[in-house]
Amino acid sequence: xxSYLKGALCAAASLFAGSAQAEDTVKVGVLHSLSGxxxxxxxxxxxxxxxxxxxxxxxxxxxxxxxxxxVVDGASDWPLFAEKAKELLVxxxxxxxxxxxxxxxxKSVLPVYEKNNGLLFYPVQYEGEELSKNxxxxxxxxxxxxxPAVDYLLKEGMKKFYLIGTDYVYPQTTNLVLxxxxxxxxxxxxxxxxxxxxxxxxxxxSAGNYTPFGHSDFQQIVADIKKFSASGDACVxxxxxxxxxxxxxxxxxxxxxxxxxxxxxxFSISEDxxxxxxxxxxxxxxxxxxxxxxxxxxxxxxxxxxFQDWLKKTDVPGVVKENRVTCSPMVLSYNGVHLWKKxxxxxxxxxxxxxxAALQSGISFDGPGGTVTSQKNHHVTKSVFxxxxxxxxxxxxLETMKDVYGEPFLKGTFKK
Amino acid sequence: xxxxxxxxxLFLSALFLIVHQASADDTAARQLLTKLILGTSDEQAQxxxxxxxxGDPIIKDVISGWRVxxxxxxxxxxxxxxxxKTGEGAYLDILTGQSVDPGGQEKISRAKRxxxxxxRRVVDFLDLSSSDPAERIKAVYxxxxxxxxxxxEVIRERIDRQKDxxxxxAFQESLSISLLKNGSPEERLQAVNELGGIESxxxxxxxxxxxxxxxxxxxxxxxxxxxxxxDSAQKWTEFYGSIVHGxxxxxxxxxxxxxxxxTFGLMGVINMAHGEFIAIGGYTVYVVQGWFASAYGVGSAGxxxxxxxxxxxxxxxxxxxxxxxxxxxxxxxxxxPLESLLATWGVSMIIQQLIRLKFGAANVSxxxxxxxxxxxxxxxxxxxxxxxxxxxxxxxxxxxxWLLLNKTSWGLHVRATMQNRLMASSLGIKSTRVNMxxxxxxxxxxxxxxxxxxxxxxVGPSMGQTHIVDSFMVVxxxxxxNLMGAALSSMGMGMVQQLLQPFIGPVMGKITxxxxxILFLQFKPGGLFPSRSRSLED
Numbered sequence: 001x002x003s004y005l006k007g008a009l010c011a012a013a014s015l016f017a018g019s020a021q022a023e024d025t026v027k028v029g030v031l032h033s034l035s036g037x038x039x040x041x042x043x044x045x046x047x048x049x050x051x052x053x054x055x056x057x058x059x060x061x062x063x064x065x066x067x068x069x070x071v072v073d074g075a076s077d078w079p080l081f082a083e084k085a086k087e088l089l090v091x092x093x094x095x096x097x098x099x100x101x102x103x104x105x106x107k108s109v110l111p112v113y114e115k116n117n118g119l120l121f122y123p124v125q126y127e128g129e130e131l132s133k134n135x136x137x138x139x140x141x142x143x144x145x146x147x148p149a150v151d152y153l154l155k156e157g158m159k160k161f162y163l164i165g166t167d168y169v170y171p172q173t174t175n176l177v178l179x180x181x182x183x184x185x186x187x188x189x190x191x192x193x194x195x196x197x198x199x200x201x202x203x204x205x206s207a208g209n210y211t212p213f214g215h216s217d218f219q220q221i222v223a224d225i226k227k228f229s230a231s232g233d234a235c236v237x238x239x240x241x242x243x244x245x246x247x248x249x250x251x252x253x254x255x256x257x258x259x260x261x262x263x264x265x266x267f268s269i270s271e272d273x274x275x276x277x278x279x280x281x282x283x284x285x286x287x288x289x290x291x292x293x294x295x296x297x298x299x300x301x302x303x304x305x306x307f308q309d310w311l312k313k314t315d316v317p318g319v320v321k322e323n324r325v326t327c328s329p330m331v332l333s334y335n336g337v338h339l340w341k342k343x344x345x346x347x348x349x350x351x352x353x354x355x356x357a358a359l360q361s362g363i364s365f366d367g368p369g370g371t372v373t374s375q376k377n378h379h380v381t382k383s384v385f386x387x388x389x390x391x392x393x394x395x396x397x398l399e400t401m402k403d404v405y406g407e408p409f410l411k412g413t414f415k416k
Numbered sequence: 417x418x419x420x421x422x423x424x425x426l427f428l429s430a431l432f433l434i435v436h437q438a439s440a441d442d443t444a445a446r447q448l449l450t451k452l453i454l455g456t457s458d459e460q461a462q463x464x465x466x467x468x469x470x471g472d473p474i475i476k477d478v479i480s481g482w483r484v485x486x487x488x489x490x491x492x493x494x495x496x497x498x499x500x501k502t503g504e505g506a507y508l509d510i511l512t513g514q515s516v517d518p519g520g521q522e523k524i525s526r527a528k529r530x531x532x533x534x535x536r537r538v539v540d541f542l543d544l545s546s547s548d549p550a551e552r553i554k555a556v557y558x559x560x561x562x563x564x565x566x567x568x569e570v571i572r573e574r575i576d577r578q579k580d581x582x583x584x585x586a587f588q589e590s591l592s593i594s595l596l597k598n599g600s601p602e603e604r605l606q607a608v609n610e611l612g613g614i615e616s617x618x619x620x621x622x623x624x625x626x627x628x629x630x631x632x633x634x635x636x637x638x639x640x641x642x643x644x645x646x647d648s649a650q651k652w653t654e655f656y657g658s659i660v661h662g663x664x665x666x667x668x669x670x671x672x673x674x675x676x677x678x679t680f681g682l683m684g685v686i687n688m689a690h691g692e693f694i695a696i697g698g699y700t701v702y703v704v705q706g707w708f709a710s711a712y713g714v715g716s717a718g719x720x721x722x723x724x725x726x727x728x729x730x731x732x733x734x735x736x737x738x739x740x741x742x743x744x745x746x747x748x749x750x751x752x753p754l755e756s757l758l759a760t761w762g763v764s765m766i767i768q769q770l771i772r773l774k775f776g777a778a779n780v781s782x783x784x785x786x787x788x789x790x791x792x793x794x795x796x797x798x799x800x801x802x803x804x805x806x807x808x809x810x811x812x813x814x815x816x817x818w819l820l821l822n823k824t825s826w827g828l829h830v831r832a833t834m835q836n837r838l839m840a841s842s843l844g845i846k847s848t849r850v851n852m853x854x855x856x857x858x859x860x861x862x863x864x865x866x867x868x869x870x871x872x873x874x875v876g877p878s879m880g881q882t883h884i885v886d887s888f889m890v891v892x893x894x895x896x897x898n899l900m901g902a903a904l905s906s907m908g909m910g911m912v913q914q915l916l917q918p919f920i921g922p923v924m925g926k927i928t929x930x931x932x933x934i935l936f937l938q939f940k941p942g943g944l945f946p947s948r949s950r951s952l953e954d
Contacts, residue, residue, distance in 0.1 A: 037878075040777055160621075167923055211922045211923065212922065215922060216872070216874070216882065217668075219661040219664065219914070220917045220922070223798075224918075230618045231619070231620065231621035231622060243876060250871070251872070253789065254791055254800035254802060254803070255800060256791045256793065276779035277781055281783075390485075398528075
């Protein structure tokens with residue numbers, strides 16, 4: 001009787017396995033804003049993800065299964081992101097999700113992934129101070145973008161640093177870390193511009209000058225920068241996000257400041273954003289990312305060509321085909337998919353716990369921006385590049401820092 | 417900026433003449449430049465040092481061209497040639513001065529940033545003897561602010577050669593700044609006093625450093641006095657600056673809201689699509705810019721005029737869109753303000769989506785013509801040309817509208833219709849026509865505002881949304897139906913925002929202005945100039 005039951009169970013199990021075999025696909029979620037304010041940036045990531053899936057499927061898929069993308073639209077609406085994440089995990093049962101751009105959307109889906117034990121790859125530079133067992137951050141942590149940029153500026157002989165940003169969590173946290181870092185490097189407080197806010201005990205809780213999203217009047221701030229930089233050797237650390245960069249750089253150029261008097265290093269302007277910026281006002285200013293389209297390597301050439309060929313022949317609705325470029329968040333999405341693929345192959349399973357263990361043990365992938373290696377702390381070791389903006393919207397690479405470790409918790413770690 | 421461009425052009429054409437009769441003394445400089453561009457990094461470093469010995473203008477042209485992609489390397493018959501671009505498709509060989517047709521085989525060469533910094537020094541050095549006073553001033557400040565001991569004598573021996581008072585003062589100031597570090601104790605004391613006397617902003621940080629480092633009591637006291645003087649001068653400059661910035665912010669507010677002051681204030685139409693007319697103006701500039709770029713080429717003399725053509729084009733396009741909207745939707749809703757609010761809101765969504773379909777969801781980039789970029793430096797303030805142009809244009813719009821409404825018969829008809837439409841039409845005024853034209857004029861002004869915003873900010877499908885709230889605020893505070901009120905309230909709001917900003921920051925500044933407006937409307941619900949018109953309350 002017992003063996004009979006066992007046999008029936010086995011038969012049922014093989015039936016299930018058989019039906020899975022027949023489909024021969026694995027569902028993978030893509031969770032980005034395809035409408036609303038963030039759509040401009042995030043649709044590029046959807047495009048590159050679909051390209052990556054096609055590329056992997058053409059070479060045999062993952063563990064012999066073809067990737068079946070499930071694309072959902074977060075619509076730049078943070079609570080909707082959480083709903084869509086739940087849909088992906090519970091209804092569609094996706095093995096992994098690639099998605100989110102803003103930190104607030106990530107914070108919104110985080111509890112959903114933790115509750116349902118899902119797996120999310122997050123590809124965009126962020127402020128750190130977070131570590132979820134269900135998220136892998138292929139993104140640049142502060143130590144892989146802001147800190148190397150400051151190191152470079154210090155090496156260039158800069159003595160005064162003006163901090164400016166949009167008023168939300170990423171710029172505020174990044175600037176606070178930078179403030180501590182600059183102090184630890186012996187820069188006196190009065191040489192850090194933009195203003196400080198202290199709480200009642202005198203502890204600095206905010207460093208730098210902040211503007212609302214979409215701010216358009218930078219006259220006073222630029223006048224302040226001009227005063228700040230009058231004595232030379234000054235630079236601006238810019239964490240302004242989105243289109244507020246346009247009035248800022250226009251005002252900056254109109255006031256007679258140049259990249260030689262006072263270079264601006266921006267953390268939110270990549271090749272993709274550059275398409276809507278006034279090129280001549282940005283020439284000579286700096287950027288810092290873990291990938292530039294101008295990297296001269298066979299891996300990058302292959303990636304850029306592959307993506308552009310894919311754009312030509314794709315029939316996915318809503319894909320813009322003209323003037324497309326590649327940028328860091330796109331490559332970090334691409335790297336994320338490949339890291340996941342390698343981890344799945346190492347684990348021999350799509351099971352989230354097994355894939356996580358494989359990723360934590362250190363998986364390496366030779367991506368367009370050089371080799372990336374996943375770490376135990378869910379971040380990724382990768383190379384950092386400092387680039388200078390050219391009039392054609394590309395960056396000329398000035399400095400490469402190899403294999404920078406990704407460390408999310410930096411606040412309070414720098415001591416004088 | 418314009419001047420430097422003209423000078424550059426002159427330089428290049430002069431260069432053409434010079435190089436065609438390459439003289440004996442500049443061949444050495446040419447050889448050096450070729451070595452500089454083609455050499456290894458060691459050779460380059462040596463070449464930079466050697467360049468200091470030459471004073472040829474070609475050095476500057478090549479070095480600045482190297483920065484902006486005008487220098488390229490051509491390999492022909494196994495030999496490398498260095499070319500300088502002198503115009504569209506025109507190149508000359510730096511070594512021989514002959515013009516060369518590279519046939520598209522040239523590869524653009526760029527200086528490494530580190531090298532460029534050193535080259536910048538060479539150019540500064542050359543500029544110290546430049547014929548352009550502005551160049552000399554810029555160069556001497558750079559050398560002075562670097563506080564390098566080597567430059568003290570270089571600057572000192574050139575002071576007396578300067579005829580221009582302004583240049584002389586700049587040389588003196590730079591020397592004093594350099595002496596703060598490199599001078600004897602007496603020289604330092606004298607430099608501190610001098611710099612305090614002329615209230616030198618550039619010197620402030622250097623005096624502060626000196627004060628911290630020195631132990632000489634006398635010097636510390638002098639430094640304190642100088643710092644106090646400079647600080648108070650800086651405070652005043654900031655104050656004047658805030659007033660100018662307030663004027664320009666006010667002008668932006670005025671331009672975006674004046675059209676609304678007419679359509680909402682005078683005509684009583686709550687037009688939520690006002691912001692989209694601003695966007696239409698902005699996109700018109702973008703389109704006109706594209707035409708000029710393809711007709712004349714970016715950066716050419718003809719291209720520079722695109723903005724002059726774009727202004728009336730923006731006005732007309734937006735006015736036309738206004739006529740369409742008035743004829744198709746608004747004329748049926750004159751007595752129903754709430755319905756017009758909903759209908760125009762719908763129209764605004766439609767226009768935004770149309771723009772997205774035509775131009776894409778991303779912002780488009782509009783560049784300022786050369787004559788609008790750059791700034792005047794006066795009394796420590798920098799006033800950018802496009803801001804000045806904006807202020808001037810705002811005044812023009814106020815005055816023009818006033819003339820139109822008060823000195824023309826059309827204006828008389830408008831005022832009559834706005835006061836009492838039935839009475840006006842019974843006296844023979846074609847009120848439908850007047851309505852249409854007035855709405856078109858208001859929309860046209862919004863288009864003009866969009867054209868100006870393209871010079872200082874973004875052009876995108878949602879650019880109107882950011883301005884619509886501000887526009888309504890200005891009109892309500894000014895008093896619905898009163899154009900002078902709108903002018904005053906926009907200037908007032910701009911001023912308050914800018915004067916508060918240095919103390920409480922841009923975020924709190926904006927919030928405070930909103931709070932002040934709420935309080936103000938509690939006490940004066942009709943705005944600054946409450947007036948009776950055919951507006952909401954009838």
